[in-house]
Amino acid sequence: MKNYCKLVPRTPPEGFLNWCRARSRTRDEGEDPLDIHGLVFEAEWVEEEGIAPLLEERKPRKIKMVHLRCTACGEERWAQRMTRGATGKADYGFLAIRENGSESVFDGDETYCPACGDRVIAKKAAKLGHGYHVSGSAYFLSAQLLPDRALALTGWCVERRFGRSGGAYLHAQPYDAYVFTATDCAKLTGWSKQYGGTAGYFRGWNPEWRQPQRWGEGWGQETDIFGLTPELVAESQLPHCKLYEYMTGRLFSPNASPAPIAYLRLYQAHPNVETLVTAGLPNLLDELMAEEMRGDRWESNNRGKLALPEIHWKEKRPSATLGLTREEFAELADISAGYYGQIEVGTSQMSIDTLIKLSKTSQLSMEYILLGEEIQPDADLTAIEALLARCTPREVRLAEKVLRLFLLRGDA
Numbered sequence: 012m013k014n015y016c017k018l019v020p021r022t023p024p025e026g027f028l029n030w031c032r033a034r035s036r037t038r039d040e041g042e043d044p045l046d047i048h049g050l051v052f053e054a055e056w057v058e059e060e061g062i063a064p065l066l067e068e069r070k071p072r073k074i075k076m077v078h079l080r081c082t083a084c085g086e087e088r089w090a091q092r093m094t095r096g097a098t099g100k101a102d103y104g105f106l107a108i109r110e111n112g113s114e115s116v117f118d119g120d121e122t123y124c125p126a127c128g129d130r131v132i133a134k135k136a137a138k139l140g141h142g143y144h145v146s147g148s149a150y151f152l153s154a155q156l157l158p159d160r161a162l163a164l165t166g167w168c169v170e171r172r173f174g175r176s177g178g179a180y181l182h183a184q185p186y187d188a189y190v191f192t193a194t195d196c197a198k199l200t201g202w203s204k205q206y207g208g209t210a211g212y213f214r215g216w217n218p219e220w221r222q223p224q225r226w227g228e229g230w231g232q233e234t235d236i237f238g239l240t241p242e243l244v245a246e247s248q249l250p251h252c253k254l255y256e257y258m259t260g261r262l263f264s265p266n267a268s269p270a271p272i273a274y275l276r277l278y279q280a281h282p283n284v285e286t287l288v289t290a291g292l293p294n295l296l297d298e299l300m301a302e303e304m305r306g307d308r309w310e311s312n313n314r315g316k317l318a319l320p321e322i323h324w325k326e327k328r329p330s331a332t333l334g335l336t337r338e339e340f341a342e343l344a345d346i347s348a349g350y351y352g353q354i355e356v357g358t359s360q361m362s363i364d365t366l367i368k369l370s371k372t373s374q375l376s377m378e379y380i381l382l383g384e385e386i387q388p389d390a391d392l393t394a395i396e397a398l399l400a401r402c403t404p405r406e407v408r409l410a411e412k413v414l415r416l417f418l419l420r421g422d423a
Contacts, residue, residue, distance in 0.1 A: 012197050015190045016220040018157050019199055023167060023183040030237050031151050031169045032181065044147035045181065048083035049173040050124055052105055053136035054092055077105035079125065082179035086126035093117075104133070139175040146179075147171045150186065152230070152271065153237040162191045162247040162254075164271060166230055184216055187230060189272050189315075193248040194279055196314065198226040228276065228315030231304070232268035252278045253285040260293045269293065270300050276315040281324045283332065290329040 035045040056073045064071045079088045090105035093115040104117035108125070116122045118135040134144050148170045155163050166187040173179040185201035199222050205215035241255045258269055274296065277284050287296055299319050303309070326332045 047147035050131040080177035081124040082173040084127035154239040
């Protein structure tokens with residue numbers, strides 16, 4: 012495969028950082044990592060204030076105070092200087108006043124801005140120098156076409172940075188890029204493991220892309236891709252991969268976690284995987300792929316290749332790839348074979364009513380069918396056994412098909 016190091020941009024596309032900022036606020040991962048600011052502090056000599064000089068009948072002295080500057084609100088404050096450590100080697104910080112008391116704050120400590128109240132990281136100005144501190148980071152993907160119509164999915168490490176002056180900004184650092192042609196994929200890396208003496212090993216940023224011959228998929232799951240549109244995919248070397256539909260087709264499970272890199276590698280090996288997407292089953296793929304990508308074995312994966320032995324890849328129809336006949340699938344959902352045929356070819360999506368019928372036919376709850384939660388070995392199976400006892404032999408066989416399809420057990 013040709014070298015793409017000079018063809019994949021290392022600067023983010025226009026609007027990308029604003030998009031990342033909005034996505035970071037809505038990600039369900041607790042605190043927004045791109046909203047963590049800093050409080051830059053520096054000791055300075057200032058003339059003392061107050062009535063002490065008057066009471067002592069002397070001129071005001073010069074005293075050391077700590078100047079604070081918040082990167083969130085831009086406000087500046089003064090605080091009492093505090094020290095710690097042995098004499099001559101003492102480190103200094105400042106005294107943070109709280110409603111319920113006070114505390115000493117030093118370089119790297121988490122505290123709160125005395126002006127706006129935001130949680131911040133305290134950083135000594137002298138340690139920042141002419142550089143910057145990364146107070147938080149998050150990872151995002153963007154999509155674009157290269158001159159040869161190869162589809163590039165670029166991974167970025169978006170950092171919240173602030174410097175000595177107190178200015179804060181977002182910076183997108185190229186992390187990984189995956190370039191997809193019709194049949195192959197190249198991985199570009201923007202970082203490497205480096206050694207820094209007393210600092211030990213750390214991740215360092217490369218000034219240029221590197222394209223290793225041997226690589227493994229390391230991006231994993233992603234909920235959204237900047238710049239990904241049906242038109243972009245249609246113009247690529249993979250016009251029928253249904254990547255956009257795979258990423259956006261989770262009508263009933265919005266918290267599902269697609270894996271776009273692994274999906275495209277799967278499509279390159281088995282193009283008929285897109286029929287499962289057009290049949291409205293991207294969640295099925297998510298669980299199958301997650302099962303194979305889970306654990307230590309995937310850390311040494313070979314160029315992101317998946318097997319998914321549960322799927323019959325030689326079959327073309329979605330029902331057949333999952334071990335079901337078209338009639339069984341249609342009968343199972345209490346829908347016509349013609350309507351299911353439309354689902355298979357992608358002209359129709361599975362509706363909520365169809366899912367309800369499927370739930371009633373199989374005597375399984377919709378939550379159980381959609382989420383596919385595993386039954387623990389020590390779980391009480393009495394209720395399920397009672398349901399199966401009321402089924403006819405045909406219904407039992409169909410229920411088994413449902414379990415194979417939606418609980419992803421394969422040929423149990």
